[in-house]
Amino acid sequence: MWKDFPLFPDSASSLSDRVDALYFFLIGVSGFFASLICALVVIFSFKYKRRSPKERGAAIEGSLALELVWTIIPFSLTLVMFVWGARVYFAAVVPPADASELYVVGKQWMWKLQHPQGQREINELHVPVGQAVRLTMTSEDVIHSFYVPAFRMKQDVLPGRYTHAWFRATKAGEYHLFCAEYCGTKHSGMIGTVHVMEPQDYERWLSGAMAGETTAEAGRRLYESLRCDACHPVQAQAGVPAGAPVARGPSLVGAFGTLVALADGGTAVVDEEYVRESILRPMQRVTKDYEPLMPSYEGQLGEEQVLQIIAYLKTLGAAPAAGGGR
Ligand code: CUA
Numbered sequence: 001m002w003k004d005f006p007l008f009p010d011s012a013s014s015l016s017d018r019v020d021a022l023y024f025f026l027i028g029v030s031g032f033f034a035s036l037i038c039a040l041v042v043i044f045s046f047k048y049k050r051r052s053p054k055e056r057g058a059a060i061e062g063s064l065a066l067e068l069v070w071t072i073i074p075f076s077l078t079l080v081m082f083v084w085g086a087r088v089y090f091a092a093v094v095p096p097a098d099a100s101e102l103y104v105v106g107k108q109w110m111w112k113l114q115h116p117q118g119q120r121e122i123n124e125l126h127v128p129v130g131q132a133v134r135l136t137m138t139s140e141d142v143i144h145s146f147y148v149p150a151f152r153m154k155q156d157v158l159p160g161r162y163t164h165a166w167f168r169a170t171k172a173g174e175y176h177l178f179c180a181e182y183c184g185t186k187h188s189g190m191i192g193t194v195h196v197m198e199p200q201d202y203e204r205w206l207s208g209a210m211a212g213e214t215t216a217e218a219g220r221r222l223y224e225s226l227r228c229d230a231c232h233p234v235q236a237q238a239g240v241p242a243g244a245p246v247a248r249g250p251s252l253v254g255a256f257g258t259l260v261a262l263a264d265g266g267t268a269v270v271d272e273e274y275v276r277e278s279i280l281r282p283m284q285r286v287t288k289d290y291e292p293l294m295p296s297y298e299g300q301l302g303e304e305q306v307l308q309i310i311a312y313l314k315t316l317g318a319a320p321a322a323g324g325g326r
Helices: 016-047 064-093 199-208 215-225 272-280 303-314
Strands: 100-107 110-114 120-122 124-128 132-139 144-148 153-157 163-168 173-179 192-197 259-261 267-269
Touching: 016 064, 100 144, 100 303, 110 124, 110 303, 120 124, 124 199, 132 144, 132 153, 132 303, 153 163, 192 199, 215 303, 272 303
Parallel strands: 100 132, 124 192
Antiparallel strands: 100 110, 110 120, 132 163, 144 153, 144 173, 173 192, 259 267
């Protein structure tokens, strides 16, 4: 209904109607009370105006009923806003299990996107209708913000760490992609297009867009060319006999998503953030029982390459059963 109204974006994701409903509820409540208060200010200013210099106002004794009414009504309304808002928020931040991965790197002044199948795009994003897509995002320089109004999705993209967002497009079409954080001279030009395609069109696009190698394969190539496997062997780990010499670094087979013990006594979940940190600042959180030998790859690897290595590590087997014996 709002499609032709230029100030209101299209509604094209599984969340956009829920976000809109909440938005209109908040606007409605605010508008109602703002109008009510404005009207009462005007009406009372006439009704209770001082009619002669000698006139004195009557003493006000207070009213328990009135106090209760204007406490309970706003309290209930704010509770509704809180619960409703929290439900929409959790739906917006927790991606469904079937979501496919998409890696996003922002830089002055463009969006670089990488599909798991290996296709890379700049300022263009092709996604199929109905498929949930989880974004892992970082920046090479300053803070940007990935904003697709038609999906009601906006997430800051920060240098030095990963942020996540997800969406499920529900309607084929082309939608604006904006940078929503002022990031320098050409911030306003840091825009792009999201192409939401019917699944068969998307398949055609995928096979037509030259991929060469998947993101995980690119990661494996990096892993091998940087000789990561010299310290973190990935072959034949399952069959290491007891007492065999241990590698210099912990095995990364099946490590992604698990909890590791750290040298300082703490623990860490092996997630994207931890792997990135271990590559760029390996001394930060060293795995228990290993010497802090690993060199930093800061400056040698770009954010896209770190993401490729992460994609590769994710493919290295499922998490082993408890007590993996590393
Ligand atoms: Cu990037 Cu504004």
